[in-house]
Amino acid sequence: xxxxxxxxxxxxxxxxxxxxxxxxxxxxxxxxxxxxxxxxxxxxxxxxxxxxxxxxxxxxxxxxxxxxxxxxxxxxxxxxxxxxxxxxxxxxxxxxxxxxxxxxxxxxxxxxxxxxxxxxxxxxxxxxxxxxxxxxxxxxxxxxxxxxxxxxxxxxxxxxxxxxxxxxxxxxxxxxxxxxxxxxxxxxxxxxxxxxxxxxxxxxxxxxxxxxxxxxxxxxxxxxxxxxxxxxxxxxxxxxxxxxxxxxxxxxxxxxxxxxxxxxxxxxxxxxxxxxxxxxxxxxxxxxxxxxxxxxxxxxxxxxxxxxxxxxxxxxxxxxxxxxxxxxxxxxxxxxxxxxxxxxxxxxxxxxxxxxxxxxxxxxxxxxxxxxxxxxxxxxxxxxxxxxxxxxxxxxxx
Numbered sequence: 001x002x003x004x005x006x007x008x009x010x011x012x013x014x015x016x017x018x019x020x021x022x023x024x025x026x027x028x029x030x031x032x033x034x035x036x037x038x039x040x041x042x043x044x045x046x047x048x049x050x051x052x053x054x055x056x057x058x059x060x061x062x063x064x065x066x067x068x069x070x071x072x073x074x075x076x077x078x079x080x081x082x083x084x085x086x087x088x089x090x091x092x093x094x095x096x097x098x099x100x101x102x103x104x105x106x107x108x109x110x111x112x113x114x115x116x117x118x119x120x121x122x123x124x125x126x127x128x129x130x131x132x133x134x135x136x137x138x139x140x141x142x143x144x145x146x147x148x149x150x151x152x153x154x155x156x157x158x159x160x161x162x163x164x165x166x167x168x169x170x171x172x173x174x175x176x177x178x179x180x181x182x183x184x185x186x187x188x189x190x191x192x193x194x195x196x197x198x199x200x201x202x203x204x205x206x207x208x209x210x211x212x213x214x215x216x217x218x219x220x221x222x223x224x225x226x227x228x229x230x231x232x233x234x235x236x237x238x239x240x241x242x243x244x245x246x247x248x249x250x251x252x253x254x255x256x257x258x259x260x261x262x263x264x265x266x267x268x269x270x271x272x273x274x275x276x277x278x279x280x281x282x283x284x285x286x287x288x289x290x291x292x293x294x295x296x297x298x299x300x301x302x303x304x305x306x307x308x309x310x311x312x313x314x315x316x317x318x319x320x321x322x323x324x325x326x327x328x329x330x331x332x333x334x335x336x337x338x339x340x341x342x343x344x345x346x347x348x349x350x351x352x353x354x355x356x357x358x359x360x361x362x363x364x365x366x367x368x369x370x371x372x373x374x375x376x377x378x379x380x381x382x383x384x385x386x387x388x389x390x391x392x393x394x395x396x397x398x
Contacts, residue, residue, distance in 0.1 A: 038128070038137055039066070039099075039117040043144030045198045045238070048108035051144040054100040055117050061094040065120040067129055068101045069137075070113050075397055076195055078114035078141060084129065092122075108146070110240075110394040112196055116141040143196025147394055150234035150353075151201045152244040152344055153177075153184035156208040156219050160249070160363070162257045169257040172369035179372055179379060180245045181206070183360070186376075186383035187245070194384075195391040200237040202230050212236065231347020231355060241283070241390065242271075242348040242355035247363040251318040259364040264301035265328035266291045267321070267359040270313055271345035274354035275332045281310055283393030284330045284356055290385035291360055292328060298378070300361050300368055303327050316341070358386060 039055035046052040053068055068086040071078050086101045105111060116137055118128040128137050160176035162169060184201055191197040202208060209218045212229045222230055234242040248267065250259055268288045274280035285307045292305035306329040308314065313332035320326060333341040340346040340355075348355040360382050361368045371378045391397040 038140045039119070040140040041068075041115045041117050041142045041144075043115060043142050043196055045146050045148045046102050047238075048146060048240075049106070050102050050104045051111075051113070051115075051146055052100060052102050053115050053117075053142075053144065054098050057091075057096045057099055058094060059119070060090045060092055060096060060099075062122050063090040063119045064122045064124065065089055066099055067118040067120070068103075069116045069118055069129070070103065073112050073114050073143065073396070076112070076143060076391065078138075082116070082129075082134075084118075090122075103144075105146070110145065110147050110396070112143060112145045112394075112396045114141050115144055143194075145196045145198070145394070145396070147241075148198040148200065148237070148239045149191060149390060150237060150239035150242045150348070151184045151187055151199050152230050152233075152242065153180040153201065153203055154244050154246040154344075154357075155180060155223055156203065157206045159223065162369070165257060168366065169255070172366060172373045174363055174369040174372055176247050176363055178206070179247060179363075182376075183245050183379040183383050183386075186380050187243075187386050190383050190387040191390065194387060195396055197387075197390065197394075197396075200233065200239055202233050227343030228347030228350065231344045231349070231353075232351060234348045234353040234355070235351035239353065240394075241280070242344070242353050243386065243390070244342075244344045244355070244357040245386070246357060246359050247361060247368070248321070248359035249362065249364045250322045252322060252364075257364060258366065259362060260324055261300075261365050261367045262302065262324040263322065264295065264361050264365055264368065265303050265326060266295065266301075266305055266361065267328055267331055269316075269331050269333055269342060269345065269357040269359070271340045271342075271349040271355040272332070273349050273352060274356055275313055276311055277354055278310055279393050280354040280356070281308065281313075281330065283389050284308075285389075286392040287356070287358060287386055287389030288328060288330060290388050291358070291382065294381050294385055295361055298371060298381075300365075300371065305329065 041053045041055050044052045066088040067084050069082045070085045071082045120127050155177035158175040188199045268284040288305045295301040304327045306327045308330040313330045316331050316333035335341040345355040
């Protein structure tokens with residue numbers, strides 16, 4: 001036994017390099033931090049001349065520095081080289097407050113950029129600005145603009161419905177208020193995802209409730225009276241444009257839900273501000289043309305759309321509105337006092353905000369109601385047409 005112990009001690013002595021010290025276990029090489037997620041930026045209008053970019057702090061414990069990257073766009077697609085516009089130091093705390101940076105511009109002209117976030121790891125071994133990482137980081141980008149739109153899905157609850165009708169008129173149940181809301185939600189998504197345009201909605205559910213100057217208005221008080229409050233919301237929420245979404249009817253009291261298909265056309269009403277703006281008339285024309293083209297392809301209408309120039313919108317009359325086989329167009333409708341006829345357009349006009357009201361087609365026709373009931377295609381495509389027209393007017397699309 002004594003001989004075995006001496007042998008063991010001798011072995012340790014020799015392993016220690018004849019120094020008399022016990023051998024040390026070599027320390028493992030430090031592992032590079034694993035970046036499990038590329039931060040996806042979320043953009044929003046910060047002011048008339050700035051865009052805010054925000055991203056998660058889920059990787060702050062392994063990230064030393066975030067780089068805010070920006071590049072130009074053409075027809076809503078990023079183009080050209082990425083430029084580092086800011087360095088944001090990580091606080092090292094995982095899942096803490098979100099990170100953000102505000103991109104400030106010299107003017108308030110509408111701009112659109114594509115943004116992404118790159119990182120420098122805590123041990124400085126990884127910098128995703130490297131060209132080898134570009135393909136992966138380019139997947140996590142977001143468009144951003146300094147533009148915001150107030151979307152007003154017309155009416156509330158189930159206003160303007162044919163639910164009590166039977167036979168042919170009731171074959172395709174429809175509520176304008178419900179369909180406007182579907183279109184509005186789709187428009188909000190389309191504006192942001194395809195163009196980077198922010199929006200505010202006057203209602204996101206069946207009911208509508210708005211507070212203005214300390215007073216609360218609900219449902220009928222925003223549809224049968226105090227309608228201008230809906231338009232006031234544009235200025236109150238820092239919006240650059242107001243758009244109210246509707247489907248049309250006629251002045252006919254006989255068979256009001258069974259009008260001929262040939263009555264279908266697109267009307268885009270403009271308020272006094274938009275009527276005297278090249279940009280806003282361009283928006284109105286682009287929406288009208290785009291909707292008309294879609295409605296024709298969908299078999300809803302056969303007529304066209306007559307474009308209008310600055311200050312030259314058509315006047316409204318029941319005769320032209322109810323006419324069959326007539327083109328749609330841009331309309332400027334005045335009330336008896338000479339101001340904007342529609343309360344929602346009058347409201348935003350009072351605050352100096354351009355406003356448009358879109359009558360996408362006539363729910364007084366069965367062909368429109370049939371497509372509305374069949375699938376989501378109708379409201380989704382209408383929303384895409386509206387969004388395209390808005391983006392076109394602001395210079396983001398050809």
